[in-house]
Amino acid sequence: MEQSLYAKFGGVEGLAPVVDEFYKRVLEDETVNRFFEHTDLDRLRRHQAHFLSFALGGPNQYTGKSMEKAHQGFNLQREHFQAIAKHLQGTLEHFNVSQEDIAKVFELIVPLESSILHK
Numbered sequence: 070m071e072q073s074l075y076a077k078f079g080g081v082e083g084l085a086p087v088v089d090e091f092y093k094r095v096l097e098d099e100t101v102n103r104f105f106e107h108t109d110l111d112r113l114r115r116h117q118a119h120f121l122s123f124a125l126g127g128p129n130q131y132t133g134k135s136m137e138k139a140h141q142g143f144n145l146q147r148e149h150f151q152a153i154a155k156h157l158q159g160t161l162e163h164f165n166v167s168q169e170d171i172a173k174v175f176e177l178i179v180p181l182e183s184s185i186l187h188k
């Protein structure tokens with residue numbers, strides 16, 4: 070069986086520098102950082118770790134239903150999802166992940182878009 074990117078990075082621990090990079094990019098971005106205004110930094114870091122673990126094929130396998138609940142009340146729009154996707158892509162490129170593997174990551178996260186937006 071093909072190894073997930075999550076495993077290639079070395080699981081939770083190997084992912085820590087990737088989470089840091091992603092976290093920095095999201096926090097610097099005015100299109101999305103306000104959604105995390107009331108999220109304390111530990112929680113935000115946890116969100117980024119969960120998000121990345123999911124995107125890289127790790128153990129957090131969210132369903133549409135739990136995603137709807139988690140994003141309820143934020144009324145997220147397409148541009149917000151795209152901003153996060155852009156930072157995900159930039160972060161993975163920063164760590165020299167191949168375009169082929171990045172495409173697989175997007176196959177995992179794109180189907181969740183409708184569960185996250187406009188809630």
Ligand code: HEM
Nearest residue numbers: 101104105108112115116119120123139149150153178181
């Ligand atoms: C496939 C895409 C996404 C996944 C898998 C995901 C995952 C999650 C999960 C699991 C939670 C609840 C628990 C936690 O904090 O870890 C959550 C909460 C949240 N997500 Fe996402 N998310 C995604 C996209 C987004 C996007 C595009 C935004 C906004 C730009 C966003 C903003 C938030 C916010 C503001 C919370 C609440 C944080 C808090 O205050 O606890 N998420 N997300």
